[in-house]
Amino acid sequence: MKNFLKRVALLTTIAGGLFLMSGCASWADRGESITAVGSSALQPLVETVAEQYQTANAGQFINVQGGGSGTGLSQVQSGAVQIGNSDVFAEEKDGIDASALVDHQVAVVGITPVVNPEVGVTDISLADLAKIFLGEITNWSEVGGNDVEIVLLNRASGSGTRSTFEKWVLDGQTAVQAQEQDSSGMVRSIVADTPGAISYLAFSYVTDDIQTLSIDGVAPTDDNVKTNSWIIWSYEHMYTLGTPTELTQTFLDYILSDDVQNNIVGELGYIAISQMQVARDWQGNIISQ
Structure with a gap:
């Protein structure tokens, strides 16, 4: 009797599973996902x-x-x-x-360079920013900041954020080889925790634990994006x-x-x-x- 009940239970489970699979297939066929x-x-x-x-x-x-x-x-x-x-x-x-x-x-997003708050810089020229990402400037003291080695962090090569940043900051050149991250959230976390770090993020990812940089006196704000005064946007x-x-x-x-x-x-x-x-x-x- 116990074996019989087990077989019935197994068949019921299989039948139920087939029913659910059939239902899922029918649901998917309706294009609801x-x-x-x-x-x-x-x-x-x-x-x-x-x-x-x-x-x-x-x-x-x-x-x-x-x-x-x-x-x-x-x-x-x-x-x-x-x-x-x-x-x-x-x-x-x-x-x-x-x-x-x-x-x-569906929208526009501004992209800004972001740094660890301890680098001692809040504004930078576009030329110097490019030199940092091309590996020509390697210490924050060279741009008026603290005597701290610059730690570059790039997005991965398939990133649209990286493409936009390189287009408008590096004039289409490729940034020097450095650590890369796929995730914007991970970039933010690493910059916040790493002395001397610099990267770039969409405005939507900026939080208080990282510092944005103005460029040639222009702040990374929505109003400046709207008029193209801030050119790093997409x-x-x-x-x-x-x-x-x-x-x-x-x-x-x-x-x-x-x-x-x-x-x-x-x-x-x-x-x-x-x-x-x-x-x-x-x-x-x-x-x-």
Whole structure:
């Protein structure tokens, strides 16, 4: 009798599992789940909006992952995900066919150099900042700071934040080889804890335990980004492979809605597209003002 009951229980468990798997397959077939992958600078905004969207729309799920802009663009191009998040235009990435992708610009993000608070510097020239990342200046005393060795920390090569920083600070040159991190959160933590450290982060990741640097007297603020007085900024793109449909389009409409753009975007440290007083093309040219 005990063996019989065990067999019944096992069959019931298997049947239940098959039912759940069938139900999941049917649910997935209805297109109620999408995945957005890529830029870690954009990730906090997409995660926050996705959570709010899911709360209001039971049964619809937005999976959000990081990995960097290069990963987002390559994954959406291959059809592996529905949305590729990127800090850079698709045209700027080698191996990406921008003509196959549709660009949905959802916000603007400023990017700032950040340092350990003990370096003794709060303002730096653009020329000296470039020299630091090219390895030509190696001690903070050379730029008016404390006698502390400079510790460079870069984002990984696929990072859109890194691409933007190198484009506008290094004039397209590649930073000297140094420690690299995929995660913006990890960059912030390392800079806060490492004497002499310098890196760069989206405004949305800046906290009180790190120090931002002004450049040539211009502070890294939203107002300065809006007028292009602060030039280290980028659009936050959510790319799709062709025209989006169903849940993908609905979610993109939601993140571009007035409620999200006028409230959540600013609260999380981004700038709404509508607030920009300038626009730039993928080559960095000002196309309107």
